[in-house]
Amino acid sequence: MRVLGVDPGLTRCGLGVVDSLPGRRAALVAVGVARSSTEDDIDRRLLAIAEQIDEWIDLQAPDVVAVERVFAQHNVSTVMGTAQVAGIAMLAAARRRIPVALHTPSEVKAAVTGSGRAEKAQVQTMVAKILGLAEVPRPADAADALALAICHLWRPAGALAAPQRSLQAMTSAQRTWAAAEHAARRPTRG
């Protein structure tokens, strides 16, 4: 399975393509950043990002597009542009009938580090290790997009369809993932 991870942003939108390999391994296919100029009007910026996302999807032909779930509580000064780019990435996939998956930042952290509260640097280090890269991909948005793609590949089977499934039915790795995700979510739920 090939996953395109999208870390949405109006100035820099991270894009990372990862293939699943046998034995729960993953291989880097492509990584980069779609950019728009802060000097352009918002509609031109959205168009620039959309055209780059379209190119990536058409060139890489992912089976799934995994997008970071954006919350209204995020950085208020940039959240509107971030939400709009996330929407445009979802639309680009939907136009091609490619399934879309949304993952929260804590799900992504839990998937690649085992802790939903991991620091950004730890996530990026793990992305490089998992993909067998000599260096951490730069900029951070690019590494975050790869982390999203890995998160989607490594999600527990049926995690999205059956979030209440029994812990006993999970593998050890899935239990670790679920526990980390649960721990990370607790503070935001109250």
Place this chain on the structure above:
Amino acid sequence: MRVLGVDPGLTRCGLGVVDSLPGRRAALVAVGVARSSTEDDIDRRLLAIAEQIDEWIDLQAPDVVAVERVFAQHNVSTVMGTAQVAGIAMLAAARRRIPVALHTPSEVKAAVTGSGRAEKAQVQTMVAKILGLAEVPRPADAADALALAICHLWRPAGALAAPQRSLQAMTSAQRTWAAAEHAARRPTRG
């Protein structure tokens, strides 16, 4: 000049097309609502709305697409979807090289009622009067989209390019508009 007003929303996205007539009058061309089902996934909902917006633009061939400016402070439960639909409307215009204008809710209220703090019902009544309609367009999202289009047609000449222009250089109607807009903006600025 023909303006397509877009009142963005994921469940109901208001769409209203207005032509300018000589003597600061305006004529209704078309009004309606793009809808998506709350039972569908977000990517399918965005696709449904995008396809309806595309049809409206291609059929009505507006000179400008006027979109309500969405703020992060809006209703938190719906603001992400609203922002994403606004982004998709801007992208649809940008793909066709049609200029996009953003107007705040208080600008729209000031343009059609003279007061940036007018109630929703007052705005809708004025939309019907301005366009010579026997009844207020329903649903409210449709009327709001027409108000956006009228706001764009009636904005003071050069309002966007030169916000600091002299009050003396304005017509009486423009002064009323500018004063109402200024009054409406004051509380949110401090």
